[in-house]
Amino acid sequence: MNNLEEEKLMQLKGEMFENLQINQENYSDNGYVQTLVDVIRKVLEIEHIHFLISKELYKDIQYIVKVKHRYISIIDPYNPMDQQYCESLIQSNEYNKKIILNTAKEELIGYIFLKIEIDSFSSQFWDDFTHIIHHYFKQVFQILVINNEKRRYRLLQSVTNQLHSSIDIDAVLRKVLESLKEIYPNFYFTLQLSTDDFKKSDLSIETLDYTMENSPAMECFLTGNYRIEDDINRKESFMYFPLKGKQGIYGVLHIHANQSIIISEQDIEFIHILAQTAGNAMENARLYQHSKQLIKDLKLITNVSKKLNSILKLTDLVKYIVAELKNSFNAHEAGIVMFKEEYCEVLSGSTTYFYNEDCKSLLHEVKQVLLTKKEGLFLGDVNQSQYRFTSIPYASIMVESIEQDDNIIGSIIVLHQQPYYFSFETFKLFRSLTQHSSLAFSNAILREELEQLVITDYLTKLYTRNYLDDEMKQSMERDTQGVFLLIDIDNFKKVNDTYGHQNGDKVLVQIADIIKEKLITGGIAARWGGEEIAVYLPNYTFEEGMHLAHEFVQLIPKKSKPSVTISCGVSYWSIHQPESPLTLFKKADEALYEAKNTGKNRMIANI
Structure with missing residues (x-):
């Protein structure tokens, strides 16, 4: 190797590694290739150059380089297709020299393609040239890997700090x-x-x-x-x-x-x-987020519990719970049902669906599940469950029982049209709300039962005279008219003497039940005393009241056992003919007295 070749190699080595030393901290992804190309083109006085680097050598930085450089390609030297690509380069007019890049152990790491006008350099020169290039690539790759490691872990530290905060x-x-x-x-x-x-x-x-x-x-x-x-x-x-x-x-x-x-x-x-x-x-x-939700749920349960304890009436309680369930769970329907022996009673305040005819199968099935399994019901999709609810337009269901003295007396039901709408976490919250509601329901039901005992007659289950007086007073302040009926059982002493007082009480109960059945659409019946029963009909016309009194006179002998007749006195008030409860009673009493004295088993009006 002559002096000129040594000078070229020294110049090549000096400029390449000097730039590398200066720029190693901030070396760009492909700046190392450009530096190498610029120095080779300058020292060897050539224009065209291209590097084919082995995939194996390049693997440590292949994820670091973001932009492919036009002077470098990555190949598998042992792949036939890549070998064909190498041959095509040397056969083109763009390059006329191929230099093999080997390691010191003679391992193939790639090729260099050059376009050189006159190749006056010795084989030793090209051998040393390839060693310099290989050494340069190794140095560059090490720098890039180190810099990338620093960048990755700086980023990792930054990400970690942000993620944990x-x-x-x-x-x-x-x-x-x-x-x-x-x-x-x-x-x-x-x-x-x-x-x-x-x-x-x-x-x-x-x-x-x-x-x-x-x-x-x-x-x-x-x-x-x-x-x-x-x-x-x-x-x-x-x-x-x-x-x-x-x-x-x-x-x-x-x-x-x-x-x-x-x-x-x-x-x-x-x-x-x-x-x-x-x-x-x-x-x-x-x-x-879970802790926040727990706090929110606890606040909801606390607020609901406070509100439940402040509500006295059962109807108000139902309305509040239904509204709270719909709002808390975004439910389409929410209802509260009490279990009777033969049927399910939907409490007033439940959403409209529970009063539909097609809901009866759902309520019946729910009742059977709760009474049999003694556990709630949580279904993500009704159509995929073991239960057969006939044609209900809802897929997601949550049900929990209402208990009183360890007995299941009813249920709270929540429905949604979308399958799997309620999560199990939602169901757990629903159960907590229901458990708190059960006590409030028990208290409200007991309170209403106690109130009912105060205002109803123990034998006939009709209202008491005092309750009827209060209702009449309110009606006369609120309504425009009303009818008062005073009913007495004819020859009741004879019934007691003939059949005994126990059967006499049964007859009284039968008549009370007949009257209550006819008053489903409106009206209040009360035991007035002894065998007398009073009926008040708010907003009834005089003619409507007379018609009902006539029905009682006709119906009771047919349905009572032993058969008895009644006498009935009728009185009437309106805004054009005002009365007080006392005067209305006196008029009806006078009419009843006349009915008794004119043959019994009849009704007479006194207006």
Whole structure:
């Protein structure tokens, strides 16, 4: 090798490594190639140059370089197609010299293609030239790897700080995906999560498919270990990393590379740490959100309990609970049902669906389930359940029992049209609200039963005289007219003497039941004293009152056993003919006295 060749090599080495030393802290992704090309073109006085670098040598930085340089290509020297590509380059007019790049151990690491007008350099020169180039690549790659490691861990530290200070799961996942895309711009990332809470998110998120039991994603999720797979036919690579926290695994980070790759241990470790950091951050965010929800639920239960204890009337209680259930669970329907021996009584204040005819099968089935299994009912989809609710337009159902003295006396039901609308957490809150409501219901029912005892006659279950007086006073202040009937059983002493007082009481109860049955549409019946029964008909016309009195006179002898007749006196008031409860009673009493004295078994009016 002559002096000129030595000078060229010294100049080449000096300028390349000087630039490398100066710029190593801030070397750009492909600046090392440009520096190399510029120095070679200057020293050798050539225009065209191209590097073909072995994939094996390039693997440590293939994820670092973001922009492909026009002077460098990555090849597999032992691949027939890549070998054909090399041959095509040398056969073109653009290059006329191919230099083999070997390591000191004579391992093939690539080729250099040149366009040189006159090749006056010795073979020793070209050997030394390739060693310098190889050494330069090794130095550059080391610098790039080190710099990238620094950049990755600076980013990892920044991401970790941000993730652990965030309570927004969406923000956590967004930061993870952005960080990965910054480090690995040529990869595609998808988060496959174990819940479907992010359907409306604009992030690349999917719900983990539990039906694919043998899929790599499910294996990664179940074992907590990462998986790497290559599709040889399509020349693609897939990686799966678990999003793992301290208490569980929350999904899988799916990475897709549209080329067959060899990923370094450093990259695997980095992605694994980032995925685990994301899993911990998701766990922390979920725990925080869960604690917030628990606090919200506790506040709701506390507020409902306070309100329940302040409501005295059963109808007001039902209206409040139904409104609270609809609002808290965004339910379409909410109802409260009391279980009777032969039927289910829907309490006033329940939503309209519970009064429909097609709801009866649902109420009957609910009653049977609660009384048989002694546990609530939580169905995500009625159509997929073992229970046969006939043609109900709702899919999601929550049911809990109302209990009194350890006995199930009714149920609270919540419905939604959408399948699987209520979560199990929602059901637990629903159960808590129902348990608190049960005590309030028991108290309200006992209170109303006590009030009913005060205002009703113990034998006939008709109202008392005092209650009827109060109702008449309110009606005369509120309504425009009304009719008063005073009924007396004819020859009742004879019934007692003939059949005994016990049978006499039964006759009195029979007549009371007949009267109550006729008053379903309106009217108040009270035991006035002894065998006398009073009936007040608010807003009835005189003619309507007379018609009903005539029905009683005709009906009672037919339905009573032993058969008895009645006498009835009728009085009437209106805004044009005002009366007081006392004067109205006196007029009816006078009419009753006349009916008794003119043959009994009749009705007479006194207006």
